[in-house]
Every structure is written in C-alpha cells, then in structure tokens.
Amino acid sequence: MEGLFVILVCQLIGEIVVRTLDLSMPAPALGIVLLLAYLWLADKRTGSEDGAAHTRVSGVADTLLKNLGVLFVPLGVGVMQNYRLIYDYAGTIVIAVVVSTVVTLMVTVGAFLLVSRVFGAKGAGDGH
Amino acid sequence: MDTSGRVFELWVYLSTSPLLWLTVTIGAYIAAQRLAAWSGFNPIVNPVLIAVGLVVAILAATGTSYSTYFDGAQFVHFALGPATVALAVPLYRNRTLIRQNFVPVIVALFAGSLTAIVCATGVAILLGAPDSVAISLAPKSATAGIAVGISQQLGGDPALTALLVIFTGVLGAIIVTPLMNLLRIKNYAARGFAAGLTSHGIGTARAFQVNEIAGTFSGLAMALNGILTSAIAAIVLGLLL
Numbered sequence: 001m002e003g004l005f006v007i008l009v010c011q012l013i014g015e016i017v018v019r020t021l022d023l024s025m026p027a028p029a030l031g032i033v034l035l036l037a038y039l040w041l042a043d044k045r046t047g048s049e050d051g052a053a054h055t056r057v058s059g060v061a062d063t064l065l066k067n068l069g070v071l072f073v074p075l076g077v078g079v080m081q082n083y084r085l086i087y088d089y090a091g092t093i094v095i096a097v098v099v100s101t102v103v104t105l106m107v108t109v110g111a112f113l114l115v116s117r118v119f120g121a122k123g124a125g126d127g128h
Numbered sequence: 129m130d131t132s133g134r135v136f137e138l139w140v141y142l143s144t145s146p147l148l149w150l151t152v153t154i155g156a157y158i159a160a161q162r163l164a165a166w167s168g169f170n171p172i173v174n175p176v177l178i179a180v181g182l183v184v185a186i187l188a189a190t191g192t193s194y195s196t197y198f199d200g201a202q203f204v205h206f207a208l209g210p211a212t213v214a215l216a217v218p219l220y221r222n223r224t225l226i227r228q229n230f231v232p233v234i235v236a237l238f239a240g241s242l243t244a245i246v247c248a249t250g251v252a253i254l255l256g257a258p259d260s261v262a263i264s265l266a267p268k269s270a271t272a273g274i275a276v277g278i279s280q281q282l283g284g285d286p287a288l289t290a291l292l293v294i295f296t297g298v299l300g301a302i303i304v305t306p307l308m309n310l311l312r313i314k315n316y317a318a319r320g321f322a323a324g325l326t327s328h329g330i331g332t333a334r335a336f337q338v339n340e341i342a343g344t345f346s347g348l349a350m351a352l353n354g355i356l357t358s359a360i361a362a363i364v365l366g367l368l369l
Contacts, residue, residue: 026277028212035216061214074201076180078287108240
C-alpha cells in the first residue's frame with residue numbers, strides 16, 4: 001500500500017508541475033524522474049544499497065509492469081472511433097512505421113557499438 | 129414477462145454498466161495471452177493487438193459505443209499512469225549497469241530517440257500526411273503511457289498513437305533478431321538496447337526471450353527513451369512541421 005502511495009504521489013506532483021508550468025511533457029514521464037530521485041535519496045539517507053525504499057516500491061511496481069499489456073487495451077479500442085483516419089492514410093502509416101522501425105534499430109545498435117569500441121580500445125591502451 | 133423479455137432487460141442494464149466492460153477487457157486480454165502462449169510466444173501473436181481486436185468485435189456486434197465501453201475500461205486505463213511511473217524501479221535497480229556503460233548508453237539513446245521521431249514524422253510529411261497523423265507518429269517508439277500523453281499535448285490523435293505504439297512494438301519484436309543476425313552483431317547489450325529503444329515493452333519482452341543481458345538493456349532503453357522522447361518531441365516537431 002505504501003509503495004502504491006509513493007508512486008501515486010510522484011505522478012500527482014508530476015501532474016501539478018506540468019500543469020502549473022504549462023510543460024509539453026506527460027506527467028508520468030516527470031513521475032519516473034521523481035520516483036528515481038525518491039529511491040536514490042531515501043537509500044542515501046538510510047545508507048543502504050537497495051534498502052527499505054526500494055523494497056517498499058518494488059512489489060507494486062513489478063506487478064504493474066508485469067501487466068502493462070492489458071493497460072493499453074482501452075486506448076487501442078479507441079481507434080474504432082476514428083478508423084477513417086487510419087483507413088485514409090493506411091499506406092503512409094505503414095511505410096512510416098516500417099522505415100522508422102528498421103532505421104531506428106540500426107542507428108541505435110550502430111551508435112552503441114561504435115562508442116563501446118572507441119572507448120574499449122582507449123581503455124585497453126591505457127591499461128597497459 | 130416472458131424469458132426473452134427478461135434477458136433483454138438484463139442486457140439493457142448490464143450493457144451500460146462499467147462492470148461488464150471492465151470484465152470484457154480483462155477477459156479478452158487473458159484469452160489473448162493464452163493464444164500467445166499456445167503459439168510459443170511468437171511475436172506476431174501479440175496479446176494486446178488480439179485483445180483490442182476481440183473487444184472491438186464484441187462492441188461492434190452488440191452495437192455498444194466507445195464511451196459506454198470506456199466507462200468500464202477507464203479503471204484499467206487509469207493504471208497506465210502509475211505503471212509508467214513504476215519504470216523508475218527497474219531503472220534504479222540497474223543503475224550500476226548504466227554507470228558501467230554510461231557513454232554508449234547516452235550516445236545510443238540520443239541517436240536512437242532522435243532517429244525514431246525524425247524518421248517517422250519525416251516519412252509521413254514527405255508522403256503528404258496531415259499534421260495530426262505526423263504528430264501521432266512522432267512518439268511511437270516511446271512506451272504507450274508516455275507516447276499517448278505526448279500525442280495528446282501536441283495535437284495528435286491519442287488513440288491512433290496507441291495503435292502505432294503497439295504496431296511499432298510488434299514489428300520491432302519480429303524483425304530485431306533476424307536483422308541483428310544479418311548484421312552479424314553479437315553484442316547482446318547493444319542488441320537489447322536497440323530493441324527496447326525502438327519497440328519499448330513489446331521489444332523488451334522479446335529481448336528477454338533471446339538473452340538475459342539483452343532483456344535488461346532493453347528495459348533500460350525503454351525507460352530512458354520514454355523520458356527523453358517526452359522532453360524533445362515538442363522541440364523536434366516544432367522544427368519539422
């Protein structure tokens with residue numbers, strides 16, 4: 001129960017900040033940052049790694065994340081309201097998704113490997 | 129009153145009650161999960177997509193409106209916010225991993241996140257799609273709870289974005305393993321990071337099937353890209369549109 005409370009408070013503060021400052025950022029995204037800060041500060045204060053704060057939140061968090069799929073269903077069903085938009089632009093949408101998915105996968109893996117290699121080589125040279 | 133009259137009366141009552149549609153949502157998802165398990169968790173058999181199809185079919189067959197359905201389904205929908213905030217927990221758990229791979233993680237995160245937004249939006253604009261479709265496409269590599277919020281705030285269609293998020297997730301999960309094998313990439317941290325950045329939770333579920341390290345890096349990429357996309361989507365779209 002305490003874990004759920006902490007998560008909800010993080011989302012609530014996120015919501016208040018986003019609305020007050022008129023940020024173009026979803027409240028849950030800010031909530032992630034706030035929860036990270038809470039976990040870090042709480043463990044720092046008690047001086048324990050993966051201590052009380054983490055244990056308090058992890059049960060609820062893992063349950064929510066394990067069932068993430070079902071939470072998308074109501075939104076997905078909402079598409080039936082404006083199927084015309086998809087119907088009219090089906091070709092464009094499919095091409096945009098396929099191209100960007102393939103390119104994003106390749107750019108991400110390429111960037112990760114390139115930088116790992118550059119830093120790996122430097123590390124090996126220094127370690128001598 | 130005859131029996132069919134009673135049944136009709138009961139239906140009229142139940143079909144507008146939140147209880148029925150909440151039950152249908154969860155039931156459809158459980159059925160879809162069974163189907164996915166039965167297929168050996170083939171990424172094409174995605175439980176979210178199947179559950180959405182099932183619910184849409186039931187609503188169409190019974191002539192139920194989306195707003196009546198949502199009265200019940202909103203209880204499930206609400207949990208998407210807290211579930212998104214909960215992504216902080218695996219991120220915190222793997223902080224040592226981030227520290228050890230800090231530079232590759234940050235560079236790949238920025239490169240991938242920008243590519244995802246620019247590429248999807250750019251292709252849509254080039255093919256002559258209206259702004260609402262282009263905006264709906266922009267956050268589709270981010271996890272649903274964040275992508276839908278971005279789409280809503282920037283003038284896209286949240287429901288379309290939800291479907292695009294699922295579509296991107298399923299597509300990425302299907303092609304990531306053959307694509308990486310084709311490119312002869314054996315670094316499972318890099319492979320997993322690309323899967324999670326591109327295809328969020330669905331890509332992460334797939335990555336965990338392939339390799340434990342890939343799965344962990346995939347989950348990390350999903351959470352980081354959710355945060356970054358929400359921070360830069362408005363700026364990038366401002367430059368493109």
